[in-house]
Amino acid sequence: DTAVSQTPKYLVTQMGNDKSIKCEQNLGHDTMYWYKQDSKKFLKIMFSYNNKELIINETVPNRFSPKSPDKAHLNLHINSLELGDSAVYFCASSQEPSGGNGEQFFGPGTRLTVL
């Protein structure tokens, strides 16, 4: 009965590799997000998709490419991984329009370590 799930939970890889993180939500929400949490716990939005369409791209390097095959899934592919990509990546979803409530439901996170 997991609401927002992410795989994998941990990802350790070498610099220069390409990797993907998958996210699925079973809440029937229209909007999904990717956030990055750095080592100091600071959270920043990367992308947002509404009904499979990109609506927010917060000046993220184009090595990061989100893909939404349907509104229940939002995957994140990262090319040519760099040391600075090491972080915890959180997927989230929300029901929009939400009348401004904006409540989001978060996945458990994927800890990416680039060596």
Place this chain on the structure above:
Amino acid sequence: GNSVTQMEGPVTLSEEAFLTINCTYTATGYPSLFWYVQYPGEGLQLLLKATKADDKGSNKGFEATYRKETTSFHLEKGSVQVSDSAVYFCALTIQGAQKLVFGQGTRLTINP
């Protein structure tokens, strides 16, 4: 622009102490305000929210009041427990903006 500022952490308290974590915001438009909590090794969970001025959000003994005049949304709890140890994030969203803007997080540790 829109931003959220939280009190610097970490915060360490003894069990049953009174807790306040300060949060102030700047926003264009009329924000909804949130407190999210992140327990060790887990994702964020919504703790409480308030969508308009003077609303009070409450959950699990925590409270926060939306103060438009001071642009604040301070988190309080009268008697903390060890299980409250976590990182707390204040956040806002503007209607139609479809993204949360987070503060920097405050790590709270409660000692028995």
